[in-house]
Amino acid sequence: MVETLKHDVVIVGSGLAGLRAAIEAARASGGKSDIAVVTKVQAMRSHSVSAEGGTAAVLYPELGDSLESHEFDTVKGSDYLADQDAVERFVKAMPGEIYQLDHWGLPWSRKEDGRIAQRWFGGYSYPRATYAEDKVGFFEMQTLYDTATKYDNIHFYQEWFVTSIIAEGGEFRGFTAIEMKTGGFAQILGKAGILATGGSGRLYSFATYGYSSTPDGMATAYRAGIPLKDMEFIQFHPSGLIPSGILITEAVRGEGGVLVNNQGERFMKRYAPNKLDLASRDVVSRAMMTEIEEGRGFKDEATGLDYIHLDFSPIGAEKIKARLTQIREIAIKFRGIDPVEKPLPVKPVCHYVMGGIDTNIDGATKLKGLWAAGEAACVSINGSNRLGANSTAECLVWGKITGAEAAKYAEGKSKPSPTGESAQLEEKRIFDGIFHGKGGTNPYEVRDTIQKEMDKNVFVYRTGEGLGNALRKIRELKAKDFLHCEDKSRVYNTNLSDVLEVESMLTVAEVVIAGALARTESRGAHARRDFPERDDKNWLKHTLAFPGPDGPRLDYSAVTITKYQPAERHY
Numbered sequence: 001m002v003e004t005l006k007h008d009v010v011i012v013g014s015g016l017a018g019l020r021a022a023i024e025a026a027r028a029s030g031g032k033s034d035i036a037v038v039t040k041v042q043a044m045r046s047h048s049v050s051a052e053g054g055t056a057a058v059l060y061p062e063l064g065d066s067l068e069s070h071e072f073d074t075v076k077g078s079d080y081l082a083d084q085d086a087v088e089r090f091v092k093a094m095p096g097e098i099y100q101l102d103h104w105g106l107p108w109s110r111k112e113d114g115r116i117a118q119r120w121f122g123g124y125s126y127p128r129a130t131y132a133e134d135k136v137g138f139f140e141m142q143t144l145y146d147t148a149t150k151y152d153n154i155h156f157y158q159e160w161f162v163t164s165i166i167a168e169g170g171e172f173r174g175f176t177a178i179e180m181k182t183g184g185f186a187q188i189l190g191k192a193g194i195l196a197t198g199g200s201g202r203l204y205s206f207a208t209y210g211y212s213s214t215p216d217g218m219a220t221a222y223r224a225g226i227p228l229k230d231m232e233f234i235q236f237h238p239s240g241l242i243p244s245g246i247l248i249t250e251a252v253r254g255e256g257g258v259l260v261n262n263q264g265e266r267f268m269k270r271y272a273p274n275k276l277d278l279a280s281r282d283v284v285s286r287a288m289m290t291e292i293e294e295g296r297g298f299k300d301e302a303t304g305l306d307y308i309h310l311d312f313s314p315i316g317a318e319k320i321k322a323r324l325t326q327i328r329e330i331a332i333k334f335r336g337i338d339p340v341e342k343p344l345p346v347k348p349v350c351h352y353v354m355g356g357i358d359t360n361i362d363g364a365t366k367l368k369g370l371w372a373a374g375e376a377a378c379v380s381i382n383g384s385n386r387l388g389a390n391s392t393a394e395c396l397v398w399g400k401i402t403g404a405e406a407a408k409y410a411e412g413k414s415k416p417s418p419t420g421e422s423a424q425l426e427e428k429r430i431f432d433g434i435f436h437g438k439g440g441t442n443p444y445e446v447r448d449t450i451q452k453e454m455d456k457n458v459f460v461y462r463t464g465e466g467l468g469n470a471l472r473k474i475r476e477l478k479a480k481d482f483l484h485c486e487d488k489s490r491v492y493n494t495n496l497s498d499v500l501e502v503e504s505m506l507t508v509a510e511v512v513i514a515g516a517l518a519r520t521e522s523r524g525a526h527a528r529r530d531f532p533e534r535d536d537k538n539w540l541k542h543t544l545a546f547p548g549p550d551g552p553r554l555d556y557s558a559v560t561i562t563k564y565q566p567a568e569r570h571y
């Protein structure tokens with residue numbers, strides 16, 4: 001049986017983007033709108049909570065920083081694929097968000113004079129990463145969650161797994177979801193909806209992400225005919241801890257830490273003579289992989305993984321203990337190394353997805369009444385390479401924008417009425433098709449194979465041959481009969497949610513690889529060995545992937561260029 005629940009605005013995701021949207025929607029309506037936040041994990045377990053290093057904003061123009069500089073750094077970092085009107089709006093809105101969080105109680109780290117502190121981050125011309133020790137995501141989430149719970153008109157559905165979008169007559173009507181605690185199935189109807197389902201980094205096994213960061217939201221939108229944009233651009237952060245891939249924040253290099261090869265050389269001087277270790281992430285990750293490939297890396301005997309040293313000694317023990325507390329704890333607990341005493345073994349690791357659900361500058365998708373925000377969306381301010389500290393910032397800005405837009409849209413509409421048969425069909429697909437399904441292939445093997453292919457062939461450097469092999473492998477997996485569930489209990493059936501996640505991984509992996517194979521150039525984080533140059537004549541455009549009968553159908557759209565003409569990037 002399908003239960004029916006109704007709200008004015010239904011938000012999927014309780015990370016920074018979802019919570020910021022919920023607060024704005026609740027405020028915008030003067031407390032009148034009824035807002036739902038649906039999340040497959042407990043709200044505070046969303047991946048946002050693990051953001052470490054900082055949130056970018058221009059706070060001190062009197063010290064030389066400027067909105068234009070933040071704008072230019074972001075556009076240059078994006079390798080000119082960002083939409084410049086969106087970047088301008090973003091940069092302007094950010095200082096207000098930092099002070100808003102301050103007023104809601106966020107304990108930002110402070111300078112000696114009591115003002116909010118900022119640190120250096122990769123690719124920036126000024127220190128503009130606003131931080132709270134090295135736990136910025138935790139403090140931001142705690143502040144937003146606390147604030148959200150003060151609104152009586154925000155209703156949380158925690159541990160509810162959204163499976164599809166309900167649309168009728170070209171308009172958004174709601175979502176279908178499984179209540180994990182009972183296994184019950186519901187349609188959560190709304191006048192407006194927002195997808196804030198985060199990134200999809202768990203397409204890789206060596207990733208900084210929480211295990212819940214699978215592309216369900218993206219796949220849900222894609223299945224509903226909403227295109228995914230620029231999905232071939234995946235960010236590899238230079239410092240994933242060996243062997244787990246846990247993130248060692250860029251703030252380590254922002255505070256003075258350096259990368260060193262097996263010759264004891266600070267090699268970044270050969271790749272980025274000005275910015276050195278604080279060049280943008282795509283540049284540093286490629287330099288590290290080149291060092292490793294040319295024999296100047298180290299090898300971890302236990303796992304066979306290659307790595308580079310991240311040396312903390314220039315920072316000094318006192319600063320490490322005061323500003324990098326979490327990183328020190330992670331290094332000691334997960335690697336048995338105190339970075340005050342010895343360098344950490346690190347390697348590029350999957351960290352962020354530049355692409356996402358295609359939206360306009362207001363975060364609106366092509367489906368009337370549905371918005372997308374945060375890492376799940378592609379507005380696009382990140383183009384082909386995001387700068388560190390810009391993502392938590394983007395979640396705040398477009399959380400606020402989409403929350404306000406959705407609330408405004410909902411205001412004039414009447415309460416949603418029960419829909420036709422789409423929720424029943426979705427219930428059948430999940431419970432008759434998967435829960436009672438009789439597949440012959442183990443879905444966990446499918447997941448491992450996807451991750452292995454992505455780690456191997458869709459990594460920092462790519463080739464047509466490798467991408468072609470990966471696409472073949474993904475299509476072989478698609479043909480297999482893996483959609484079934486061994487666990488027949490309804491209560492907390494994580495076997496069922498795992499299978500749904502694997503299905504979404506397969507769908508989105510195919511989009512990533514097809515886009516990467518088609519893009520015969522190197523731009524930002526997409527580095528093709530067989531096409532090493534950026535090709536503005538043919539490829540200064542966004543990729544759009546639509547679902548087709550034989551896999552993704554690719555189309556392209558123009559990049560908005562206002563002030564900054566594409567130029568060669570040097571750091």
Ligand SMILES: Cc1cc2nc3c(=O)[nH]c(=O)nc-3n(C[C@H](O)[C@H](O)[C@H](O)COP(=O)(O)OP(=O)(O)OC[C@H]3O[C@@H](n4cnc5c(N)ncnc54)[C@H](O)[C@@H]3O)c2cc1C
Binds near residue numbers: 209
């Ligand atoms: C380790 C780490 C450190 C980082 N550090 C920084 C940093 O210092 N600065 C910075 O700017 N950026 C950083 N980032 C990036 C940034 O944290 C993320 O991009 C951002 O927090 C994403 O937030 P979000 O709100 O879009 O989604 P998330 O926080 O990922 O939340 C996604 C939400 O969607 C929900 N959801 C997903 N699928 C479903 C479904 N099917 N049904 C119901 N709910 C669903 C989840 O339950 C969750 O609540 C870091 C990322 C990582 C992984």
